[in-house]
Amino acid sequence: MERDREESVDLAQISLRPLQLSDVDDLMVWTTDEKVPKFCTWEPYSSKDQGIDFIQNKACEFLWSRAICLNDSAIGFISMTSSSVTDKSRGKSVELGYVLGSKYWSKGIMTYVVKQVKKVAFREFPHLERLEALVDAENVGSQRVLEKAGFHREGVLRKYLFFKGKSRDMVIFSVLSTDLNHQD
Amino acid sequence: MSNLDLSKISLRPFKLSDVDDFLLWAGDDQVTQNLRWKTCGSREEALAFIRDVCIPHPWRRSICLDDRSIGFVSVYPWSGDDRCKADIGYAVAADYWGQGIATKAVKMAVPQVFNDLSHLVRLQAFTSPENKASQRVVEKAGFLKEGLLRKYIYFEENIKDSVVFSFLSTDEFPHDD
Numbered sequence: 001m002e003r004d005r006e007e008s009v010d011l012a013q014i015s016l017r018p019l020q021l022s023d024v025d026d027l028m029v030w031t032t033d034e035k036v037p038k039f040c041t042w043e044p045y046s047s048k049d050q051g052i053d054f055i056q057n058k059a060c061e062f063l064w065s066r067a068i069c070l071n072d073s074a075i076g077f078i079s080m081t082s083s084s085v086t087d088k089s090r091g092k093s094v095e096l097g098y099v100l101g102s103k104y105w106s107k108g109i110m111t112y113v114v115k116q117v118k119k120v121a122f123r124e125f126p127h128l129e130r131l132e133a134l135v136d137a138e139n140v141g142s143q144r145v146l147e148k149a150g151f152h153r154e155g156v157l158r159k160y161l162f163f164k165g166k167s168r169d170m171v172i173f174s175v176l177s178t179d180l181n182h183q184d
Numbered sequence: 185m186s187n188l189d190l191s192k193i194s195l196r197p198f199k200l201s202d203v204d205d206f207l208l209w210a211g212d213d214q215v216t217q218n219l220r221w222k223t224c225g226s227r228e229e230a231l232a233f234i235r236d237v238c239i240p241h242p243w244r245r246s247i248c249l250d251d252r253s254i255g256f257v258s259v260y261p262w263s264g265d266d267r268c269k270a271d272i273g274y275a276v277a278a279d280y281w282g283q284g285i286a287t288k289a290v291k292m293a294v295p296q297v298f299n300d301l302s303h304l305v306r307l308q309a310f311t312s313p314e315n316k317a318s319q320r321v322v323e324k325a326g327f328l329k330e331g332l333l334r335k336y337i338y339f340e341e342n343i344k345d346s347v348v349f350s351f352l353s354t355d356e357f358p359h360d361d
Contacts, residue, residue, distance in 0.1 A: 007248065025329040033241075038323070041265075044292070061330045073332075086262075086266070089220065089337050089338060089339045090337065090338060091338050092338040092343055093334070093335070093336065093338070106245065128340070129343050130334065130335045130336065142215055152334070154331040154332060154334065155330040155331020155332070155333075155348065156330060156331070157269065157306075157330055157350065158328070158330065158347065158350050158352055159269075159305045159306045159350075159352055160269065160306060161266075161268070162266075163265065163306065167268065167305050167306075172331065172333065174334055174335075176334055176335055
């Protein structure tokens with residue numbers, strides 16, 4: 001009986017670029033996978049129209065976003081949203097969000113990408129003071145990504161969000177522009 | 185230490201007739217420095233503020249001593265999908281500091297707020313790390329300290345850390361003591 005060999009990924013094959021309409025079939029792979037949006041506010045997609053709508057209408061609404069690519073094929077998505085969208089007193093803060101196809105989990109890809117994007121954020125937005133991320137308290141994998149990428153875990157915000165019929169405790173992480181001076 | 189009978193403290197909506205008492209504390213920089221309020225500079229400003237902000241507010245109450253306004257407690261619910269949470273703020277006239285009034289007022293407000301705001305699950309308070317007195321208010325009222333959020337708030341060209349506290353609808357309501 002053949003044993004499946006888990007393929008490791010050469011991180012040099014990972015790149016970031018804007019999401020394009022031609023990525024829609026690749027996008028449908030992770031958006032239709034039930035495992036992927038488990039801790040996200042959205043439900044798995046059921047039609048390609050949703051994928052097209054996301055690429056054409058939703059992706060551009062982020063402050064900044066990129067497709068995460070393996071040999072130039074999209075395997076995930078990473079974005080930044082200005083915190084002042086919900087609170088005018090949070091204009092120097094940006095929130096990070098990301099998603100990756102489940103086939104590519106646990107290979108260090110997301111950690112690698114977040115480390116790059118952390119530097120990009122403070123370079124692209126010179127007035128940015130704080131990059132933060134909120135992760136469901138049950139989403140241990142995503143918490144590990146942020147810890148390994150050098151984010152500080154600040155605490156757990158109890159029942160901070162409500163979606164898919166449930167209150168969620170969210171762990172809040174941050175990295176400051178001043179933290180970067182002491183890191184790689 | 186305290187000679188004040190806290191049973192004389194009550195909460196009620198603001199009235200235009202509170203204007204002169206209101207100006208005593210809302211016109212005091214000491215009181216407003218930790219708030220997002222602009223210090224009221226005149227009776228006219230105070231009247232407009234009560235009429236245009238305090239009275240139409242989703243949940244704002246005057247903290248009263250013998251029915252005269254000496255401060256406020258405010259709860260601002262988030263909207264849409266985020267209406268499960270709301271932010272609480274409070275202040276007391278400087279002359280009345282150190283007597284447990286804000287604590288008493290917040291303790292009184294908590295059950296009322298959860299009763300009045302039907303979707304509310306989480307009441308949160310953000311305090312300045314230096315403002316220990318304000319942190320003690322919410323701690324004594326039963327809020328849980330969740331963490332220090334670094335460079336969280338940017339207000340009037342100052343970026344500040346914030347200590348975040350929460351009280352949940354499932355937490356035990358504070359007792360009077």
